[in-house]
Amino acid sequence: MEHTFNETSVIGDIVTKFPKAGDFFKTYRIDFCCGGNRPLIDAINERNLSSEDVLSKLNLLYQETKALNEARISWESASNVELIDFIIHKHHRFLNEELPQLSPYVTKVLRVHGAAQPHLAKIHRLFHELKTELEQHLIKEETEDFPLILALDENPTDENYAKLQAVVNELENEHSHAGNILKELREVTNDFTPPLGACGTYRLVYQRLEALEADLFDHIHLENNILFRRAAQSA
Structure with a gap:
């Protein structure tokens, strides 16, 4: 190795x-x-x-x-099963690991530096709002949305399509809200730029928040622009 x-x-x-x-x-x-x-x-x-x-x-x-x-899939040739499997094992896995691991660091930075830097309280609030919403969102995707997409592949009925459309509309609204939180985080952190003299934990939090943003943007793109659109077109 x-x-x-x-x-x-x-x-x-x-x-x-x-x-x-x-x-x-x-x-x-x-x-x-x-x-x-x-x-x-x-x-x-x-x-x-x-x-x-x-x-x-x-x-x-x-x-x-x-x-x-570095894992990649040819989206045009991949089946919905392959695409969903990729989303779960790459993006859902990343969030399920990263959100609880990053949380104590965000809290530590607020506790140590918050008195002198009040914006850290907003970062703490925004991150934990995002964390709670995403954790519930992933469960909804895996228990409702993805099974409906696969059911529509096997049984493309009007009833299945109507159920899927309702769930997709809700998920896309949640995607938009998550994107707005990320925009606020980028603004509050000055494009994830830690202040001069920031300690290692402070820099780590900003770096990982930026990585979270990048992964979530890729994640939402795969769902909104490929998976959901493909499901709608198959109806």
Whole structure:
């Protein structure tokens, strides 16, 4: 397996290149914030960890995440089953992992820096509003919308189409609302640009919020412009 990171890699640089490494380091109680400006091996030795174990798991996680992000489907030739499977295993999986993992970091930044920077309270509110809505939205897609699309493939009746159209209209409205929250987050964070001197956790939150925006835009595009439109045209 290719090793992108090694013992001499600087902890803060690892998290900058691979934000999910912050969650990984947290499980090993490796400080990537105040202690981020040092080689990884220093933290490994300090915690009496196995260098081989930490590096192997870190690089494996990086390669798996990279492979998932690079996955592609030919949308014109893919079936609805393939497209739905891709959306669930790439975009739904990303949100189901990222939203609960990012939440404590958003809260920590507010707790530490909120008194001096009141805009962090708005970021906290917007993120958790988005988190709650998306978690419910994903459940609705997987339990109502996607089964209806597949049912329409097998049994294209007027009744199934009417049911699907009602659900799709609701989901598209929720997509629009999520997009508006993301626009507000981008404005409040000055295009996800942390202030000068921001700590590692502060920078990590902004970086991961921007990554969340990018993934969600791709996610919504696949559903609104391909999956939902295709289902409507098949009726």
